[in-house]
Amino acid sequence: MKLSVIYKELIAEMALSCVKNGITFILSNTKEVKLQDESKEFKSSGFFAEEEKILSVGTKKPIKEWFPTLLHEYNHMIQWLEEAFVEDKHLSAYELFWDWLDNKCELDKDKLRNVINIVRDIEKDCEYRTWTMLKDNPELKISPDGYIKKANSYLYSFALMRRKRQWLKKPPYRIKRAVEIMPAKFMKDYNRVPKEFQELILKECFR
Numbered sequence: 001m002k003l004s005v006i007y008k009e010l011i012a013e014m015a016l017s018c019v020k021n022g023i024t025f026i027l028s029n030t031k032e033v034k035l036q037d038e039s040k041e042f043k044s045s046g047f048f049a050e051e052e053k054i055l056s057v058g059t060k061k062p063i064k065e066w067f068p069t070l071l072h073e074y075n076h077m078i079q080w081l082e083e084a085f086v087e088d089k090h091l092s093a094y095e096l097f098w099d100w101l102d103n104k105c106e107l108d109k110d111k112l113r114n115v116i117n118i119v120r121d122i123e124k125d126c127e128y129r130t131w132t133m134l135k136d137n138p139e140l141k142i143s144p145d146g147y148i149k150k151a152n153s154y155l156y157s158f159a160l161m162r163r164k165r166q167w168l169k170k171p172p173y174r175i176k177r178a179v180e181i182m183p184a185k186f187m188k189d190y191n192r193v194p195k196e197f198q199e200l201i202l203k204e205c206f207r
């Protein structure tokens, strides 16, 4: 893998931070990486698992695709180290959301809205940290504005996951037109989903 200096430096910094904090750091030569949960196998482009203490990203794709994923997952690790979202209600929000998506539990309307708001707030905080790193490191040549648009496509999709009661089958940032029409700034309200975006994602990203 040929990498420019800034990429090497940041990867070294992240790897060192993992070592210092007892986290296994894996850059896997595969497209996706697997997290073995007790009940199921979960495949994704990358993950940070606090219980298993693993930060893992699949790198068998262009670096400008996998590197932002690595930054995003690394920032979930930073959130965890900073204990930014440690209250019980935050920890259980992800589990409740997953269980609800898997039809393992039922949530009333208010509870569901609350759970999704919490998960989305944590993701928004993570996206904000990632965007800041891109802005602070222009030598990476990854557009921060372009990143916000992709981040917004993810954050807006939570309202649609609620509607479909399904996790995304395809990441919304892979739909070019959907990303194009996203705002290039972080929003306060991600429940009012732009109409064209909604139509595209419902058609392309769910089963």
Ligand SMILES: [Zn+2]
Binding pocket: 072, 076, 123, 126
């Ligand atoms: Zn995330």
